[in-house]
Amino acid sequence: MAPEKLETTATAVQTSPEPLVGPGHSYASVTDKISAVPLEVGWPKFWIVGFTIAFMVLMMLLGTITWLLGKGVGVWGINIPVGWGFDIINFVWWIGIGHAGTLISAILLLLKQQWRMSISRFAEAMTLFAVACAFLYPTFHTGRPWLAYWLLPYPNTMSLWPQPRSPLLWDVFAVSTYGTISLVFWYVGLIPDLASMRDKAKSRFAQVAYGILALGWRGSARHWTHYEMAALVLAGMSTPLVLSVHTVVSFDFAVGLIPGWHATIFPPYFVAGAIYSGFAMVLTLAIPLRSWYKLQDFITMKHIDNMCKVMLATGLIVAYGYAMEAFMAWYSGNIWELFMFKNRTTGPYGWSYWSLILFNVLVPQLLWSRKARQNVALVFVLSLIINIGMWLERFVIIVTSLNRDFLPSSWGMYYPTKFDWSMFIGSMGLFTTLLFVFVRLLPSIAMFEIRLILPKKNKGGH
Amino acid sequence: MTKPLYGLMAEFETADELVHACEAAHAEGYRKMDAYSPLPIEELHHALHIPDTPLPKFVLAGGLAGMVAGMGLLQWISNIAYPYNVGGRPLNSWPSFIPITFELTVLFAGLTTLVTLVMLCGLPMPYHPVFNVPRFKSASRDGFFFCIEAEDPRFDLQRTKEFLNSLRPSDVSEVEQ
Incomplete structure (x- = not known):
């Protein structure tokens, strides 16, 4: 509104070390810059090209699903003994990626980490879309997805009920609760920003659409009182929720008797791995987003640096998990465990274990160096490597444990088919298509939260 | 005027x-x-x-309702609707019912938060x-x-x-x- 307001804050921001918001921003400029992405930037070339590619990959997913429904899950490479193949690998991978969004918005809120504010919104969106991708796999793995509702307890003419002692049923509840609560958290966070969008929009259609979604939010002090409490309460319940979700996912394995799965270290090691891969995905998305839409003032080097440190820490926990698996294989004195470990490292899938160690443990040690953390291109490459590494981790856990269990007569190899790959790559198309639509339609950075971290000088605030 | x-x-x-x-x-x-x-x-x-704001009280009530609904549902399934012997475990094997009870507690509490927030603010009010x-x-x-x-x-x-x-x-x- 008033350009002179810009100048009054400029001096204040520049003095603070490593700012979370670039210099010279005011409440007005923050709102204008962030809301411009959906409202004014329109259809930039990179968006059209990116969306087109993503949409084509999504179509490949739909093609694969059509073929899958026509032929059955036999088009995948799964068979006895490896009955869980890419479907469960990808399910766990996507769910894990989602975890960073909730960690950023809930756990970092409780810890009062202000740097979460500029990345929380799209990290939460990433969570939702990752959960949507994850849902695909168990649903289609049932073979008859139109009967997937049988997983839920409901009174039926067969008088059958699902088995509440099974971790697979726990998973149904954990993942669906996680998806629902993530959506609630994301929407509650969006309400004040939707009001800003409503007030900034010029076209009648946009005003009405944002207006309906904003529910008539007017920023009244009474609204904010309820709102702040709701955000706190949601953060408080999302924190144990996010830890429970990957714990329950790890129970899918840990409760089984297969060597390589039956381990008490699984829950913490899965949760750390989830956060590790999630932060890698946030970086994979944030780095192009900030440079394409010129949002470097909001997603600063400080944010990238912090995310790298979280990756380093969780990566070390994951490395500890690998070390403990190896240690317990020896220390337990259990011949099956020992054989599992030998098979994992030197068996037919040995390449996957050693690539995993290279990608997840060795290469990320570069992040100890501040210089490496400040090199955006390098961080981007590292984030991709960690994403691949975490996918390999699930491959190793699932395939190398199943392919050679107790009896050599029941050993067998698993080879993914082209439909496994097209379903996997296709789900990335779904994910990126949803992200492109999100960035185009909604503010991808929480405006009202950025206002909170602007310096107080001359602008009030608190 | x-x-x-x-x-x-x-x-x-x-x-x-x-x-x-x-x-x-x-x-x-x-x-x-x-x-x-x-x-x-x-x-x-x-x-x-x-x-x-009275919001936390509503959320607590919602969470407790979810907890009771969750444990109640699982007890009812395993004791009454579909009693089934799984490896000799008791019908009331409550420790294995905890995960679902927890998830339903969070689900009910979270949805209550959204509904209560909207109602306390008097929204939607276009x-x-x-x-x-x-x-x-x-x-x-x-x-x-x-x-x-x-x-x-x-x-x-x-x-x-x-x-x-x-x-x-x-x-x-x-x-x-």
Whole structure:
């Protein structure tokens, strides 16, 4: 509104070390810059090209699903003994990626980490879309997805009920609760920003659409009182929720008797791995987003640096998990465990274990160096490597444990088919298509939260 | 002015001025008033003497309902509807019912939070008189607004306007109903 307001804050921001918001921003400029992405930037070339590619990959997913429904899950490479193949690998991978969004918005809120504010919104969106991708796999793995509702307890003419002692049923509840609560958290966070969008929009259609979604939010002090409490309460319940979700996912394995799965270290090691891969995905998305839409003032080097440190820490926990698996294989004195470990490292899938160690443990040690953390291109490459590494981790856990269990007569190899790959790559198309639509339609950075971290000088605030 | 008045709206440049205005109006004896800001301001809560939000109580009730529903459902399934011997485990093998009970507790509490938040704020309310002030659009951007409502017993168009002007706002306008 008033350009002179810009100048009054400029001096204040520049003095603070490593700012979370670039210099010279005011409440007005923050709102204008962030809301411009959906409202004014329109259809930039990179968006059209990116969306087109993503949409084509999504179509490949739909093609694969059509073929899958026509032929059955036999088009995948799964068979006895490896009955869980890419479907469960990808399910766990996507769910894990989602975890960073909730960690950023809930756990970092409780810890009062202000740097979460500029990345929380799209990290939460990433969570939702990752959960949507994850849902695909168990649903289609049932073979008859139109009967997937049988997983839920409901009174039926067969008088059958699902088995509440099974971790697979726990998973149904954990993942669906996680998806629902993530959506609630994301929407509650969006309400004040939707009001800003409503007030900034010029076209009648946009005003009405944002207006309906904003529910008539007017920023009244009474609204904010309820709102702040709701955000706190949601953060408080999302924190144990996010830890429970990957714990329950790890129970899918840990409760089984297969060597390589039956381990008490699984829950913490899965949760750390989830956060590790999630932060890698946030970086994979944030780095192009900030440079394409010129949002470097909001997603600063400080944010990238912090995310790298979280990756380093969780990566070390994951490395500890690998070390403990190896240690317990020896220390337990259990011949099956020992054989599992030998098979994992030197068996037919040995390449996957050693690539995993290279990608997840060795290469990320570069992040100890501040210089490496400040090199955006390098961080981007590292984030991709960690994403691949975490996918390999699930491959190793699932395939190398199943392919050679107790009896050599029941050993067998698993080879993914082209439909496994097209379903996997296709789900990335779904994910990126949803992200492109999100960035185009909604503010991808929480405006009202950025206002909170602007310096107080001359602008009030608190 | 033929239309009835909703109140008088003053606009301020900064949050501190807005908080000060709320305190001054409360000291003056005004009670029916509200402040509007583009970001939450904790001091407004005290300046306007807004009662603490009852939201956590609803959330607690929702969470407890989810907990009872979850454990109740699983007990009912395994003891009554479909008693089934799994490896000799007791029908009431409650430790394995904890994960689902926990998830349903969170699910119910989370949905209660959303519904309670919307209801306590009186939303959805697409129309509100304050939106009639053209400059109110900036309440979601960088404007700080303070409105004394005509329903307040001490409200008097002339005197309230003078009072608001004494707070040195950047603008005072009448809010149509």
